[in-house]
Amino acid sequence: MANFGGHAIPGTFFLFYGLWLVVKYTLRHYWRTSQAKGRQAMPPFFKKFEYVEGGLQIFASFVGIMVEQFVVDGPHAHLYDKENHSWVKLMNWQHGTMYLFFGISGLAAIASATCKLVPIGVDRLALSLALFVEGFLFYHHVHSRPPLDTHIHLLLLVAVFSGSASTMLEVFMRDHFILELFRACMFILQGSWFYQIGFVLYPLSGPEWDLTLHDNIMFVTMCFCWHLAVALLIVASSSVLVWCIMTCVSTRGRDTEIGMRNTSYNSSSKKALLEESDEEQIHD
Secondary structure: OHHHHHHHHHHHHHHHHHHHHHHHHHHHHOOOOHOOOOOOOHHHHHHHHHHHHHHHHHHHHHHHHHHHHHOOOOOOOOOOOOOEEEOOOOOHHHHHHHHHHHHHHHHHHHHHHHOOOOOOOHHHHHHHHHHHOOOOHOOOOOOOOOHHHHHHHHHHHHHHHHHHHHHHHHHHOOOOOHHHHHHHHHHHHHHHHHHHHHHHHHOOOOOOOOOOOOHHHHHHHHHHHHHHHHHHHHHHHHHHHHHHHHHHHHHHHHHHHHHHHHHHHHHHHHHHHHHHHHHHHOOO
């Protein structure tokens, strides 16, 4: 991650994953609220969502591990250099460990959707653990760095640990719409903040940031609050948009069904009247 692209790639993944969660959970909540009380089982296509989501997590994690290990200046699966008596690229190993736990989370999601023997909540527990491991490693990732570098990474931990805590709550409070949207919001915040870290530490243009200036630390802290506000706005607007689209589609579907029933009823009525008219003519 020692460049802008190394921060933009996970940032993009977390942004799209957060948006996907908003769409998925809004659709599920709309379906639950629009059904009768006795009909709470999810339709099959929601289970397919879990397969796709888990599969993409596993794939992305595998690719991330391979990139961290076998990039040109990577460790190439060597952890310790016996000749020089030193560790080999521990930063890459830490990133790979983060990807590993997100891959485990993907496996847990698929297992929970496939096998009824898997206890309810294992998928959320695995995701919460993956976020905790990410935050735990990041916390010990930035020691002895300049103040701004350390601070901007510690702000990232706010989103990571908040997401981990809310996901852990979902283990015990299943299908809680607010918690689900909050988790999506923390993923979006994490994604946008990865981009901000890239712009601060590896600016694409303009002068470099002074990593020791206290005013820069104050600005970055305020900027994090702006990112949070934007993330909340994105979650709220996306959820409302999906809800409105589903409402319009459902309304049109009901209108079409009612129209088809009326047409069928009118055709049946006309047919019955014609048959009665024919019978009267025969009797006459």
